[in-house]
Each structure stands twice: as C-alpha cells, then as structure tokens.
Amino acid sequence: PFRHIDPETKMKDCPWYDRGFCRHGPYCKHRHRRRAVCPNYLAGFCPQGRECQHAHPSFGLPSFENIAISHAKPS
Amino acid sequence: PIYDQDLATMEDRPWRKxxxxxTDYFNYGFTEETWNLYCERQKKLRIEFGGNQQAANNAL
Amino acid sequence: PIYDQDLATMEDRPWRKxxxxxTDYFNYGFTEETWNLYCERQKKLRIEFGGNQQAANNAL
Ligand SMILES: [Zn+2]
Ligand SMILES: [Zn+2]
Structure with missing residues (x-):
C-alpha cells in the first residue's frame, strides 16, 4: 500500500527541540518530534550508545555544521 | 540564574499562557524548572570534570 | 542503577572504537575516566544520604 507522505515528514527535526527547548514553540519552521529521554544518559552514561531506543540529547548548541551532521545521521 | 541563554533572553513565556x-516548547517532559536544573547540571559537571573552563563555556 | 556498572568489567567498550x-555514550562531557570518578563520588554520597540517589544527585 502507498503511504501518504505528509509534507511535515520532509521537514528537518528541530535541533533546539532535540536539545530540549525551542523558543519558537508551535511557530517553529522545524519539526518538533516528542521523544522520551534515556534515563541512563540523563544520569551520565548509557552503554547502548546509538543503539539505544531512547533519546540521548546532545547538549551542544546547534550550529550550521552540526545541523548538517545530525541531519545526515540515521535516527 | 537561568542557565539557558535562549530561555534567559525571552521576555514572555508563551507556554504559560x-x-x-x-510540549510545543519543551521536549522530554521538561518544564521551565527542570530544564533549568538540567542546564545547570550540564554546566557544573562540564566545568568540574572537564577541568576546562573554555570548553565548558563553548558547550553552553 | 547505572552508577554501579563497572566499565572495567565490560567486554565491549564500543565508545573506544x-x-x-x-558523546553518544557519555553525557555532561564525561570520559571513561571522569565517569568512574563521578560514580565513586555518587556511591559515597549515596551512603551518606542513606541510599537516596535523588538526594545524592541534588547535593552535587
Ligand atoms: Zn524548533
Ligand atoms: Zn540510552
């Protein structure tokens, strides 16, 4: 079956929201994807790394460079 | 103090309206308060264990 | 809790590859070494705080 491609799915995830907070809220041009944070990573360390099913938010401020990198990473 | 620059510079807090x-503004179930605590912890631990003030500042 | 996991006993340490x-594995700018130091301190604090991890975290 064909899946309807919502234009929203073409949008990039918001790097600020992925970090935890985005000042633009519902008016942001990027997609705000709600995720559950990994409790281990929040404590400081998770042995699962990228394989973890929960989010490991990066705290570095988004720059043009790491927006491009995070966009290239499979999520 | 407010530890997140972005939040600190906001005059109004539209999520309070x-x-x-x-959740349009905060991911991971954060609230204004817990987000601030989290940012504070990021800053503290990076300074204490990174031992590198400049690196810690750059990360914030 | 994750603080009790001894990294030295882990066979596979994928972050070294x-x-x-x-940063996919360690938050707050930790490395294997600084994370070990931090865990030691957490364990001591937890003993002081009677096993209350939250209180131990808040003390930092
Ligand atoms: Zn956004
Ligand atoms: Zn995890």
Whole structure:
C-alpha cells in the first residue's frame, strides 16, 4: 500500500527541540518530534550508545555544521 | 540564574499562557524548572570534570 | 542503577572504537575516566544520604 507522505515528514527535526527547548514553540519552521529521554544518559552514561531506543540529547548548541551532521545521521 | 541563554533572553513565556501546550516548547517532559536544573547540571559537571573552563563555556 | 556498572568489567567498550562518538555514550562531557570518578563520588554520597540517589544527585 502507498503511504501518504505528509509534507511535515520532509521537514528537518528541530535541533533546539532535540536539545530540549525551542523558543519558537508551535511557530517553529522545524519539526518538533516528542521523544522520551534515556534515563541512563540523563544520569551520565548509557552503554547502548546509538543503539539505544531512547533519546540521548546532545547538549551542544546547534550550529550550521552540526545541523548538517545530525541531519545526515540515521535516527 | 537561568542557565539557558535562549530561555534567559525571552521576555514572555508563551507556554504559560492559557491554551498553550508546553510540549510545543519543551521536549522530554521538561518544564521551565527542570530544564533549568538540567542546564545547570550540564554546566557544573562540564566545568568540574572537564577541568576546562573554555570548553565548558563553548558547550553552553 | 547505572552508577554501579563497572566499565572495567565490560567486554565491549564500543565508545573506544575508531569512528565512535563518545558523546553518544557519555553525557555532561564525561570520559571513561571522569565517569568512574563521578560514580565513586555518587556511591559515597549515596551512603551518606542513606541510599537516596535523588538526594545524592541534588547535593552535587
Ligand atoms: Zn524548533
Ligand atoms: Zn540510552
């Protein structure tokens, strides 16, 4: 079956929201994807790394460079 | 103090308004308060264990 | 809790592999060494706080 491609799915995830907070809220041009944070990573360390099913938010401020990198990473 | 620069520079707090959805602004179940605590912890631990003030500042 | 996991006993330490990004595994700028130091301190604090991890975290 064909899946309807919502234009929203073409949008990039918001790097600020992925970090935890985005000042633009519902008016942001990027997609705000709600995720559950990994409790281990929040404590400081998770042995699962990228394989973890929960989010490991990066705290570095988004720059043009790491927006491009995070966009290239499979999520 | 407010530890997140972005939050600190905001004059109004639109997520506090009636009808606003806080999850439009904060991910991972954060609230204004827990987000601030989290940012504070990021800063403290990076300074203490990184031992490198400049690197810690750059990360914030 | 994760503080009790001894990294030295882990057979596979994928963050050491070439091309691995340590920040995928360690938050707050930790490295294997600083994380071990931090865990030691957490364990001591937890004893002081009668096993209350939250209180131990808040003390930092
Ligand atoms: Zn956004
Ligand atoms: Zn995890």
């Amino acid at each position: 009636p009808g606003a959805d806080i | 070439p091309g691995a990004d340590i």
